[in-house]
Amino acid sequence: MRYCGIDISAKPAAQQLVTLHERRGPDGTELVATFYAPGTVADVARTVLSFGGEAVVAIDAPSGPRLDLLTAGAPLRARLGLPDGRYESMRVCDAILYRRRLPLYPVPAADQALTRWQGWMRHGFDLFAELGQLELFRPDATMGDVYEGPVGDGALRLGRVAETYPDAVFCALLGHRPPAKRTPHGLQQRIAALRLKGVTDDDGGLWQRTLDELDATAAAYAAYTLATGVGGWVGDPREGVIVLPVARLADRYDKLPVPRRAALLSASPPRPSST
Secondary structure (H helix, E strand, O other): OEEEEEEOOOOOOOEEEEEEEEEEEOOEEEEEEEEOOOEOHHHHHHHHHOOHHHEEEEEEOOOOOEOOOOOOOOHHHHHHOOOOOOOOOOOHHHHHHHOOOOOOOOOOEOOOOOOOOOHHHHHHHHHHHHOHHHOEOOOOHHHOOOOEEEOOOOHHHHOOEEEOOHHHHHHHHHOOEOOOOOOHHHHHHHHHHHHHOOEEOOOOOHHHOOHHHHHHHHHHHHHHHHHHOOOEEEEEOOOEEEEEOOOOOOOOOOEOOOOOOOOOOOOOOOOOOOO
16 A cells, blocks of 8 residues: 655645555554656656555545635634634635644635736645546535544545645654754654654654655655545535544644743942042
8 A cells, every 4th residue: 555645845846755664574564665767747656556456545635726715704604603703714624734833825716817926836736636536525414414533444435535724744653843844853743743654664764854855754644644644634525625633632732832041140230439
């Protein structure tokens, strides 16, 4: 089985694919990472489809436009307990994550054109379309008014391609919001989260990988949890759901407290002069 993670880029030829496959190691099952050269949507889709029925895919991009299910007065707002005037221009999955302090980029509605800065989403939409034969993962429609939950056993019968969000993947694995990924501490925490889940890079280690490669690796791990039934999902299946590597998310994800630092001794205040 190939667990595929794809990080979407605004640059047409910079889509990043990483795959994981299982291997028995001295301490149990390892997830061996294979890193591919960046390429176009067509290049990545061709490579993934070459794996045949062995591919499970998670993509770091929206799977489709917003359907405006949370506009003012929509019945779904009351079911989700959303306050008036907020989250009206979000997808259901985005609102659920945003309330847990896991913010995402806003996704345009179906009748809205993508802005220039949203152009990268077009590459995501195109990739989901190219992988359509693997079918988009949608939780069972008979679940009714349920908008998050575990993927459960046999999830692949409902689709082998899913949307994910690497930042939320790392938060879910760590239990808190790590520092920015471009900082040494933030990078360290993300790599540690992957290694604790058995992810291994035989070609020099994860420290040599780019941020895009690490995000794609996190996406691949989300695909693994979809296939093995240990992950979870949030959203409305009509609009698209996001798959994450835990069966249920915490109520919120905050940053860790700033480490304590002892105060330096200050200079003694001057003595008043005698007259």
